Amino acid sequence: MSHTTSGQPARQASLQSALGRVRGSGSSKSGSHHWWMQRVSSVALLPLTIWFVVSLATSAGMSHGEAVLWIGSPLNAVLLIALIVLTFQHTASGIQVILEDYVNQEWLKLGAILAVKAVCWLLGLAAVLAVLRIAV
Secondary structure, eight states: OOBOTTSSBHHHHHHSOHHHHHTTOTTHHHHHHHHHHHHHHHHHHHHHHHHHHHHHHHTTTOOHHHHHHHHHSHHHHHHHHHHHHHHHHHHHHHHHHHHHHHOOOHHHHHHHHHHHHHHHHHHHHHHHHHHHHHHO
16 A cells, blocks of 8 residues: 555545645644734733723823823833733734745844844833833
8 A cells, every 4th residue: 555755545645635634734833822822912902002092081281290190100000011011012923923924035034023022122121111110
């Protein structure tokens, strides 16, 4: 009996659907995790963004001192930090997907992904430290 490259008899392999032959192959395992993280961060960002926009709208015209007091409130500081962290994580993840899909040269793709992650980390860290400096 002849065998395919997967070690299965040729007749059995021909009875499988195309999906059945490729299931478990490729980057689908890590890709699904990446996809889920994008969805989870999107869901988490929705209420945080609504909170932030409503907070800004209701506090229009605040003085500098009032803004510092608002950021210094423990609840507001924690929510701001969560918004900052999730926004930069979501941004880096989304740009990574775009780069993986549209940049063909491997060295350029890897360099661009690393650069985007570095910029997001640095800007996110600077923003979190700014909130902490005001809040503490």
